[in-house]
Amino acid sequence: MHPIFLGGIMNGSGNKPPWSLPAKANLGRLELQRAIRYWKVEPFSMPNFFPILTILPQRALTYIKHTYPSTQFENTFGLYWQWFLYKHRDISKPDVLRELLSSPEAGFSREQTEEILTAAMTDKRWKEALTAKTQEALDRGAFGAPFFWVVKTDDTDADVDVDGQGKVVGEEPFFGSDRFHQMWEYLGLPFEDIKLLPRAEAKL
Template structure:
């Protein structure tokens, strides 16, 4: 076995939140199979433009369906408190550039910071595209001086370019949304996967043991997720 999962995420996408939660839930099991996880901040707006995709809320049929799918996903991934904030969507460049800086200088805190920013926006309803609210969220993990350095770094050309480069990398790998995954198996073969509900296909591609969804006969207790 063995392999690698490269996961491209943006805080503006709740399904990116679900994907990160699920990967973290299974991190130790994946590690036991020698599968590494790499989390990569990207700019979803750039992916949409570059791929020609349109956000689901701009298409009436997708928007209508999303009201059902969102409730199902919140229940499945165990985050019932998620709600779409009144200011949605945001221009996610500021938080994504900040996360790009964190990835370069505080790699061990990238995932905790990502999860905190997701929670700040999607559960607490804070507009993390605004510097003061972004700083408030980051202060959970970083000192005042570190937070200041992160925000200053996020405005530097180096990290703007790095975020742009990773967004283009995702596009070059076929991305049209987030979460986007590039999964490489033990043979060195890579394939793309999209969305927070394709993990069973990833496990199959990686050659990992997994259990399929099973429908129970009448009278048996409902299985817990």
């Protein structure tokens, strides 16, 4: 997972947010309820201040990704969604982000929280890192999120090593949260596909 600035992706690709078109917005609300039922998560709704400017939280996440263990990075990423969608807290605000990072769930000390915020707000390195990762996504063809760049490797040929995984034999982009089965198929991974059951066994 790589933090990116979604606004930069939309502007750079010439795309528009789905909620800016009434027909897409209406369908999006219906699809949200379907996804909540399918994935069996607690119902949530978009806060009344949606959308937000995500530059500060994404710079903070960029710093965390490069400075702390991956478990803390992934945990913080999850907390962003929880605070935004369930608690309806505007994590783009420094005081709210400070409260999130210093919460027991995040696991950062008060000193670490201030270190992260200072880096996100004042250090040019993390501003440039977020900009570079956003541009990389655009260069690979991203026009929104979630956008996946899937790399197929051949473990038997290590002429070109990619993080110890073997030689790259193929790379392709995938877009959307409903493309995992296509990614698994592309990688040649075994998986159970969706199938219809006899009516007597149908899921209620």
